[in-house]
Amino acid sequence: MAKGSRNSSVWITALGGVGEVGKNATLIECDGYLLLLDCGSQFPSPEHLGVDLIIPDFSYLLSRQDKFVGLVLTHAHEDHIGAVPFFLRQMGTRVDIHGTNLTLAMVAAKMRRHREDQFARFHPVGPGDTIELGPFRVTFFSVGHSIPDATAVLVETSAGRLFFTGDFKFSTETGEIDRTFLSRIGDRGVDILFSDCVRVENPGRTPPESTVVETLDRIIREAPGRVIIASFASNLSRVRHVLSIAQRRGRKVAVAGRGLQTSIEVGTDLGYIDAPASLFVDVADAERMPAREIVVLATGAQGEPAAALSRMAVGDHRDLRVREGDTVVLSSSPVPGNEESVSRTIDNLFRRGADVIWSAIEPTVHVSGHAAREELGDLVRLLHPSYAIPLHGEYRMQVLYRRLAIENGVAPKNVPFLEIGRRLRLKGGKAELDDSVPAGSILVDGLEIGGIDEAVLRDRKHLAEDGIVIVSIAMARDTGEILRPPEIIARGVAAESRVAPALEAACQAVERALRRLDPAELDVSFVQNRVHEVALSVLRQQSGLRPLVLPVVAEV
Structure with a gap:
């Protein structure tokens, strides 16, 4: 058991990377100060139409900028550094970023493309280095992965010692991680091990490069x-x-x-x-x-x-x-x-x-940079933590990791799952799930952060599946009179021969509906709503289609 103060607390919150693969970011809080470990992005899925990138929601951290002591990066893969330019833009002030030479160089290249380099202050570290960031003492350890300069980190606080594997495997370019060294860390005490679990489904060991x-x-x-x-x-x-x-x-x-x-x-x-x-x-x-x-x-x-x-x-x-x-x-x-x-x-x-x-x-055309099941068990035995928590994995991977941790000596009640935004509190050697903070996913479209929400995605999905029908109306500005018959244009709907009669019927129905109204009582908003209602109703009845109907009212 690590020697943490019985009166101090440290909170760990996954802003991403649990129950999913990607956008890894973990927030650590102690004595009122905040440290961010990794700042990754995620590929959009097919339903995220037009979305370029998904990043964590940093709003909780952004509301406490004055207590933020720095960003620590474990390695230079996109799911650990991809959100850095967007995070810096949201911070809007200089951020201290700590990582190995290659990691920082890859981030710098990324930020030059996004023109966010003015917000970064880089601090290179090497394996074995220890840095002090407010109440956090952070030590970096070299691990094997599919990119050089990958590290695990030990974060020591007044409340206990936290070991984060980052992405890792035991085999390295030159041999293997020093098991004796890991064992010594374990002998000194690890309160919580936060482990990569993405390949826990794979038996054995990950082959070398x-x-x-x-x-x-x-x-x-x-x-x-x-x-x-x-x-x-x-x-x-x-x-x-x-x-x-x-x-x-x-x-x-x-x-x-x-x-x-x-x-x-x-x-x-x-x-x-x-x-x-x-x-x-x-x-x-x-x-x-x-x-x-x-x-x-x-x-x-x-x-x-x-x-x-x-x-x-x-x-x-x-x-x-x-x-x-x-x-x-x-x-x-x-x-x-x-x-x-x-x-x-x-x-x-x-x-x-x-x-x-x-x-x-051809299985050997690729080997993973992540530890397989046997290696994950080895790490648990070497560090013998009080608690073991899976990161970087979907839910089934977390379940399998829990079983593995229990098989390797961790008490069943000491393998909790983190949820995005749910804080874990460590105090007096005991870890418990606590309250939640604002968290989730932010969608990036081009350079726009968070401009895409579920309503926008629904509209895009609607357009992709059912097309759009534009109904154009010309209305006299002074009298409200409809000046000419409506015009209708369809794009992305079913074959023209199938929908042409329905489109013509919709156009006629809109004209009849507007002619029945008193021009003196018409305004643009009312006309738009009425046109949408009538056109969509006719199209649904006569063709079975539900396109996005866009009324365009021009006042002349």
């Missing part, structure tokens, strides 16, 4: 033509190995996708990537080069519609065309919720004659 290197080397060596490899832009370890393999096999590399270009630039500046400039060619030149001389590194491994691979798959990329003889490798696994878009991309690639390789048919 070297497994993927061997597979990619074989694929590139044996490919009869061009090789297109799609991976996460932030998976710098994978990117570095692909560059090395291409150079060894005598192929040039074309980089398709701004995210990958940024990652390679940052990785090169910091020494994580050491590839000669002569290795790279422009994507436009790659299309004209002999196929066996090219490897294309592309974004779009998750089927994102605007990403390079997705555009290639539908023939919409400006410079590159997928053709027969190409070998396309998806060196990733779908993030939960992206399975359909990834499958659609694979289908489209096959239709264009490519040979497609992905994890379902």
Whole structure:
């Protein structure tokens, strides 16, 4: 048991990342001060029409800015740093950001694109470093993951010691996490372990990255033509190995996708990537080069519609065309919720004659950066915490983690689940769920934060499914007289031959309804409501359709 004061309390609140995968952000409060651990974003799902990004609701923290001591980042993946530019814009003041060199460099590159860098004050740290932030003592530990410079953190407070794994696995680029070191941390006492649980469904241990290197080397060596490899832009370890393999096999590399270009630039500046400039060619030149001389590194491994691979798959990329003889490798696994878009991309690639390789048919084309079940159990035994709480996982993953923690010595009542916005209070060595704070999801459309709500999404869904009917009315400004018959335009509704009679009937019904009214009593609002009511009623009765009806009243 850690030696926390019996009179002090620390509150931990998940602003995201529990019961879901993505937008990881955890708020820690002690002695009136607040510390934010990670600041991630999430991919929108298909029902989020027109939404670019989902970020946590920071309103509770924003209302206490004067007590905010800093942002600590565990690593540079989007689900841990993607919301940083939007958070800084909302804060509107300088924020102290702490993280490893690569993590901060990736954040800086992101903020330059969003023009929010004036709000950041960066503080680089390394594994083993300890920093003091108000009442929080934060120590960083190196862990294995699919991006270099990933860390776990130990947060020590007057109320107890909290260990956050971040995203981790035991295997690293150079070997494995130091188990003896972890055991020593456990011997000193850990009140609560907050653990990554996204791969708890997978038995055994997560293989090392070297497994993927061997597979990619074989694929590139044996490919009869061009090789297109799609991976996460932030998976710098994978990117570095692909560059090395291409150079060894005598192929040039074309980089398709701004995210990958940024990652390679940052990785090169910091020494994580050491590839000669002569290795790279422009994507436009790659299309004209002999196929066996090219490897294309592309974004779009998750089927994102605007990403390079997705555009290639539908023939919409400006410079590159997928053709027969190409070998396309998806060196990733779908993030939960992206399975359909990834499958659609694979289908489209096959239709264009490519040979497609992905994890379902070649398992070693990708290894996860997350610990599997056996490793998660190892960590519980090494740290032997009083409480173990799953983060970064959907509900079924949390349930399985609870079982695993109990199997490895944690009392059943000491494995609670966090809910987004529900505070957990640790006092006197005892952790209990407490009150809730404002929290949830904020939808980002372009650069607009929170301008999209459920009503907007319903309208967009309505438009996508049923189309729109515009009814145009001309009305005299001074007398209220309807000057000419209504005009009706339909877009995105069913086939014209089916709906034309219903549209004509709706137009006539609107005209009759307006002619029966006294012009002296008409105003624009009344006319709009009446037109909407009559047109929608007729369309529903005669065609069974329920389009979005938009009355447009012009006063002349």
